[in-house]
Every structure is written in C-alpha cells, then in structure tokens.
Amino acid sequence: MTHLHTVLATTDLSAPARHAAQRAALLASEAGARFELLHVLEKTALDALQAAFVDQDAALSQRIRDLGREALSQLATDIGEPLGVTAGLHLEEGAVLETIAAQADRLDASLLVLGARGTDFMRQWLLGATAERLLRKIRRPILAVKQPPREHYRKVLVPVDFSLWSAGAVRLARSVAPQAEITLMHAFELPYEGKLRLAFVEEDVILGHRIKARKDAVARLHQFAADAGITGTAWRVSVIHGDTSMRVLEQEEELGADLIVLGKHGANMTEELLLGSVTKHVLAHARCDVLAAYR
Structure with missing residues (x-):
C-alpha cells in the first residue's frame, strides 16, 4: 500500500x-x-x-x-x-x-x-x-x-484498464481510503463495432461477442484484484459496455461513490490523448471527490 x-x-x-x-x-x-x-x-x-x-x-x-x-x-x-x-x-x-x-x-x-x-x-x-x-x-x-468531508471515504470507484497505472491506482485508493469498499470498474467496447453493423453483421452475433468480452473482463478483474492483494469482502467488480467517461459517471451515481480514483499514462500519443480526455471529463463532471495521478 x-x-x-x-x-x-x-x-x-x-x-x-x-x-x-x-x-x-x-x-x-x-x-x-x-x-x-x-x-x-x-x-x-x-x-x-x-x-x-x-x-x-x-x-x-x-x-x-x-x-x-x-x-x-x-x-x-x-x-x-x-x-x-x-x-x-x-x-x-x-x-x-x-x-x-x-x-x-x-x-x-x-x-x-x-x-x-x-x-x-x-x-x-x-x-x-x-x-x-x-x-x-x-x-x-x-x-x-468537491464535497464537505463529513466522514472517511466509504465507497471508492477505481476504473481499471489493465494498464501499468491500474495497480498503482488501487494502492493509492487504499492509502487514502483504507476503510472503504472498493469497486473495480472496467468499461469495454468491441473493436470496429460500428463497422460490423455497416457490414450488416447480425445483432445476435455482435451481442455474442459482447457477452464473451464481458466474461473475459470479469475474469481479468478478479485476477487483477488477486495480484493487487485485494482480499476480504469489501470490494466488488463492475464490467460495463460503453464509453469510459460516461460509464464512470453513471457508476458514481449508481454506487453512491464518494471518491473516484483514476490516472493517466501514455505509451503513445493516441493513448495519452484518450486517457487525458477521460481524466478531464471526470474532473469536470463528477459530483464526488476525484483523485487523479499521472503514471
């Protein structure tokens, strides 16, 4: 930690x-x-x-x-x-x-x-x-x-993209909120999903790929939690299809999160711009406190 x-x-x-x-x-x-x-x-x-x-x-x-x-x-x-x-x-x-x-x-x-x-x-x-x-x-x-600190953090949302910064973000979350329940969240989108529709691929086929992608992500999140040393019952996983920025804000409201922990890194320019846009969007629109780290 x-x-x-x-x-x-x-x-x-x-x-x-x-x-x-x-x-x-x-x-x-x-x-x-x-x-x-x-x-x-x-x-x-x-x-x-x-x-x-x-x-x-x-x-x-x-x-x-x-x-x-x-x-x-x-x-x-x-x-x-x-x-x-x-x-x-x-x-x-x-x-x-x-x-x-x-x-x-x-x-x-x-x-x-x-x-x-x-x-x-x-x-x-x-x-x-x-x-x-x-x-x-x-x-x-x-x-x-963003909010008056009435108590210690209780519900922390950590978006995870399985990149190098994710484990550090979890450690950071546990250092500022050791008593909190942590939700590890992953938002996914199928590569070229829009093009598949343009190619008239049937919705059932696309849905099947989504189900498999979600199942794989859940398994990866559980393995990620084990590797990060997260034990006990005070944590959960959430895997959702869609844009990361919007899904983080939806999860904040659904979970009643009082802290979002996110970070950004970049192996290339495209990755840097994408992760930076998520950070700025969440900082601008989240109602709860936001902990951001650059890795």
Whole structure:
C-alpha cells in the first residue's frame, strides 16, 4: 500500500476551498502524515494593486500579506485542533501553478489536495487542460475535493484498464481510503463495432461477442484484484459496455461513490490523448471527490 507521509493542501481562503483543507487534515490524521497548508499570493495581482495605490508605498501589499498569514493560521487552527493535527503554514508569492508545483517538490508531498470550486481561476484550473498540465508538472497525485468531508471515504470507484497505472491506482485508493469498499470498474467496447453493423453483421452475433468480452473482463478483474492483494469482502467488480467517461459517471451515481480514483499514462500519443480526455471529463463532471495521478 502506498504510504502517505506528507499531505499538502492548497487554499485560496475561499469557503469552498476550506473543504479541501478539512479533507487534507482528516487524511493526515488518519495516516499519521505531516499536514502542510499553502496559500499563494498571485504576484501579478500584488504588483497591479501596488501600481494602482502607488501612494501607499509598500504598506498595502504588506497588509495583504499579513492578512493572508492571519487567515491561513486561523484556518489551520479551526480544522486542525479538532483532529489533533498541527499544520505547517506556507504563504508564498508567485505564479500560482508554478508556486504550488515548487512547494510540492520542496515538501516532497505524497498527496496534493485542493478545492474543486473556489474562484473562477481555480475552477478553470481544475476542470480543463490546466489540471492536466499540473499533473504533468508535479507528477504527484492530486485530490480534487468537491464535497464537505463529513466522514472517511466509504465507497471508492477505481476504473481499471489493465494498464501499468491500474495497480498503482488501487494502492493509492487504499492509502487514502483504507476503510472503504472498493469497486473495480472496467468499461469495454468491441473493436470496429460500428463497422460490423455497416457490414450488416447480425445483432445476435455482435451481442455474442459482447457477452464473451464481458466474461473475459470479469475474469481479468478478479485476477487483477488477486495480484493487487485485494482480499476480504469489501470490494466488488463492475464490467460495463460503453464509453469510459460516461460509464464512470453513471457508476458514481449508481454506487453512491464518494471518491473516484483514476490516472493517466501514455505509451503513445493516441493513448495519452484518450486517457487525458477521460481524466478531464471526470474532473469536470463528477459530483464526488476525484483523485487523479499521472503514471
């Protein structure tokens, strides 16, 4: 099982971002990990503010820094004390993405936690290509927190494509949700199914191939679970025909999942683009928390 030694939460000090800090503190407490809290002051915004109020000299910018430090300290106290967790505080200035990546490397964070909703900038960052760039930049797991953390994770959905990242995704899921029921899900589509219909292949024949493909996938998932060391009764498999992105979201709702764990890798450009699109789609549309890792 992957060990969480340092959990880094980033916050823009908005109310929704508070959920991310609370989840990070809960995970750190559960894993016995260090808890680090980061707020980044956008350097260009500070410079623009200073230029607009030039008569204030450096006093205004310093006041903003002081207020940010006070708010960060109060947040750490509010969320840490009930759990017996003390946060390391970090107030940094710079470009947000680059500063977060640098801080994650500096602290050797095993998990980066951030709010999926906050300012417009944070929403765009998580729900599009920027999230992919951050995953590529730091090569560390990122947990996007979308819901208030009322309890430990209970139902975790892990899409499996039998690629190299899948076993690592399961280990990651078990590290952040050791008490949860895990559903290993595989979505499949028959190669050239559309062309078979164009060639007037009978639906019964296509259905027969689907049934066989599903049976083979179920067997592979059970073997995958055995190889990954998943034992006991707190896990299940789900094999569904259709597009992975849509089926993941359907399974989230059907299972009542509170966490989806997925990752992306790429042996070639086509694979990279496909897996990246699934990651972005799930990040954008899932209602529950999403843990994404680049492998």
